[in-house]
Amino acid sequence: MKIVIREDILTPDxxxxxxxxxxxxxxxxxxxxxxxxxxxxxxxxxxxxxxVGMARLVGDGAFVFLLCDLLVVPQWRRQGIGSLLVKTVVNRAKSFLPQGRAAVVSLFSAEGREGFYTRLGFTELPAAGLGAGMQIFRL
Ligand SMILES: CC(C)(COP(=O)(O)OP(=O)(O)OC[C@H]1O[C@@H](n2cnc3c(N)ncnc32)[C@H](O)[C@@H]1OP(=O)(O)O)[C@@H](O)C(=O)NCCC(=O)NCCS
Structure with missing residues (x-):
């Protein structure tokens, strides 16, 4: 079945x-x-x-872009939908900026899924000249 990507139709349900x-x-x-x-x-x-899948782009639309909540329901995985969603989000982030201005899109990989993102062009941190991603988690 053909997959169509639509923007801004996601409901809370x-x-x-x-x-x-x-x-x-x-x-x-x-x-x-x-x-x-x-x-x-x-x-x-x-x-x-x-x-059957979704992804969100959060940030300020200028300097900070975060790809999050990339989800594909199990029965629809391994058919390229997740990759298509990632590429769509990255292209959309670029579209917020003036022509020629690079957008830095960050994400937190699920454990063991790093290879999926590196194959899509993301750099795993830490890397040359870049420290590790960090977070604080408190409830
Ligand atoms: C991570 C997730 C979004 C990937 O979605 P997906 O639709 O399966 O992604 P893709 O189909 O584009 O790629 C998944 C794998 O299938 C492979 N693949 C894609 N099309 C394929 C095909 N036609 N036949 C065989 N394999 C295929 C890809 O190469 C990729 O391989 P890799 O995992 O070794 O990189 C999905 O597994 C998911 O929702 N997981 C639970 C939530 C989660 O972990 N989200 C990410 C948080 S960081």
């Missing part, structure tokens, strides 16, 4: 449904709604009317 299909814990509906509303944009991968 669809986001929550994709997370559930990928075995991820449920999130508070109000937070899911806010996540979508405050994203720079979100892309949905559709097979007919069914959403």
């Amino acid at each position: 669809t986001f929550a449904g994709l997370r559930a299909a990928c075995g991820m814990p449920e999130l508070e509906p109000a937070l899911v709604e806010r996540a979508i509303r405050t994203s720079l944009t979100a892309f949905s991968a559709l097979s007919g009317t069914r959403t």
Whole structure:
């Protein structure tokens, strides 16, 4: 079945449904709604009317771009949908900037998925001249 990528049609219910299909814990509906509303944009991968994948681009639209929530439902994996979503998000990040200005798109790879992203052009950190990505996690 043909896959169509659509921008800015993602709903909180669809986001929550994709997370559930990928075995991820449920999130508070109000937070899911806010996540979508405050994203720079979100892309949905559709097979007919069914959403089988998504990715979000968050950031300031100028200097900071983060690719997150890349999800493809298990039955639809290994058919290039995840790669297509990543490429679409990266191209969209570029489109926020003046012609010729490079966009730096960051992401946090799931453990063991680094190779998927390096094959799509991402650099694994730390790298020459670049330190490790860092984060703080507190509940
Ligand atoms: C990570 C994820 C989004 C990838 O989605 P996907 O649609 O399977 O991605 P692709 O099909 O583009 O690529 C996946 C693999 O299938 C391979 N592939 C793509 N098309 C293929 C085909 N027609 N036949 C065989 N293999 C294929 C790719 O080369 C890739 O291989 P790799 O993992 O060794 O790099 C998906 O596995 C997922 O949702 N995982 C759970 C959530 C998650 O971990 N998200 C990422 C957080 S960082």
